Amino acid sequence: xxxxxxxxxxxxxxxxxxxxxxxxxxxxxxxxxxxxxxxxxxxxxxxxxxxxxxxxxxxxxxxxxxxxxxxxxxxxxxxxxxxxxxxxxxxxxxxxxxxxxxxxxxxxxxxxxxxxxxxxxxxxxxxxxxxxxxxxxxxxxxxxxxxxxxxxxxxxxxxxxxxxxxxxxxxxxxxxxxxxxxxxxxxxxxxxxxxxxxxxxxxxxxxxxxxxxxxxxxxxxxxxxxxxxxxxx
Amino acid sequence: xxxxxxxxxxxxxxxxxxxxxxxxxxxxxxxxxxxxxxxxxxxxxxxxxxxxxxxxxxxxxxxxxxxxxxxxxxxxxxxxxxxxxxxxxxxxxxxxxxxxxxxxxxxxxxxx
Numbered sequence: 023x024x025x026x027x028x029x030x031x032x033x034x035x036x037x038x039x040x041x042x043x044x045x046x047x048x049x050x051x052x053x054x055x056x057x058x059x060x061x062x063x064x065x066x067x068x069x070x071x072x073x074x075x076x077x078x079x080x081x082x083x084x085x086x087x088x089x090x091x092x093x094x095x096x097x098x099x100x101x102x103x104x105x106x107x108x109x110x111x112x113x114x115x116x117x118x119x120x121x122x123x124x125x126x127x128x129x130x131x132x133x134x135x136x137x138x139x140x141x142x143x144x145x146x147x148x149x150x151x152x153x154x155x156x157x158x159x160x161x162x163x164x165x166x167x168x169x170x171x172x173x174x175x176x177x178x179x180x181x182x183x184x185x186x187x188x189x190x191x192x193x194x195x196x197x198x199x200x201x202x203x204x205x206x207x208x209x210x211x212x213x214x215x216x217x218x219x220x221x222x223x224x225x226x227x228x229x230x231x232x233x234x235x236x237x238x239x240x241x242x243x244x245x246x247x248x249x250x251x252x253x254x255x
Numbered sequence: 256x257x258x259x260x261x262x263x264x265x266x267x268x269x270x271x272x273x274x275x276x277x278x279x280x281x282x283x284x285x286x287x288x289x290x291x292x293x294x295x296x297x298x299x300x301x302x303x304x305x306x307x308x309x310x311x312x313x314x315x316x317x318x319x320x321x322x323x324x325x326x327x328x329x330x331x332x333x334x335x336x337x338x339x340x341x342x343x344x345x346x347x348x349x350x351x352x353x354x355x356x357x358x359x360x361x362x363x364x365x366x367x
Binding site for chain 2 (some may be wrong): 120161162249
């Protein structure tokens with residue numbers, strides 16, 4: 023079916039009720055024009071001889087038959103796809119982080135990564151949140167939007183955020199251990215530069231809106247008398 | 256709970272009180288506890304909280320994982336009655352001394 027582009031088969035026999043068509047068998051015969059096909063072919067419905075199949079190599083009887091019938095596992099055609107994004111979350115939305123190190127921070131949503139996690143940035147200069155991945159369930163989408171059309175986020179995907187593979191260094195633990203620790207702690211300059219490029223265009227967009235910078239710098243907190251189920255975010 | 260940092264304390268949870276186990280007059284079922292969430296007074300309001308995670312936090316004498324504080328996680332399962340009380344299930348059943356104690360109802364898994 024993939025090779026030829028076939029138009030979908032349309033029935034010329036509308037349903038009166040499911041299971042009962044409007045036209046009878048003989049009426050359908052006439053509608054479909056089988057009589058014309060037969061006439062073109064000289065009285066009989068066109069029939070093509072089956073193409074000669076290439077001879078299949080002779081299969082030897084297997085030496086071993088399993089004692090009980092072995093069941094085949096059921097076919098699974100399920101393809102993984104990223105979690106469905108809530109309607110309230112669009113690129114440029116301000117999100118409130120609900121858990122983790124940056125809980126309560128208001129943060130700008132950039133895009134959804136192929137794993138389903140959301141790519142998010144503070145921006146770093148405003149509230150200290152770097153480019154980070156966040157799960158959709160741990161986030162509240164507010165109605166505040168920031169213009170992110172100027173930001174290019176194509177280069178970020180899940181591999182960018184993966185931890186570097188631990189080099190196996192079991193011998194000579196004493197000296198090597200210290201050296202490894204130093205390497206881990208420093209953030210590669212490349213990531214710092216990425217942060218700067220993403221943030222620079224974002225910050226200009228944010229400063230254009232009155233009070234948005236202070237809003238993003240402040241943390242969200244529930245106060246006395248606030249009921250989340252009644253709040254409009 | 257380790258708040259060694261001087262950062263601002265943000266409350267991202269709703270306060271709740273543990274009322275006791277699910278029970279009838281003379282039988283109790285300790286696998287389900289009842290919780291009264293602050294500010295929630297009707298069955299309809301509880302719908303927002305269904306599935307939200309809860310934490311019962313308590314202190315112990317022995318330090319575990321570097322802290323005296325311990326936690327039992329749970330979630331809101333369904334409303335209980337018409338007046339905003341909620342049924343909850345915890346990872347392990349709550350101890351009887353938790354009755355009347357504070358529970359934190361978080362706002363995640365969020366659906367807003």
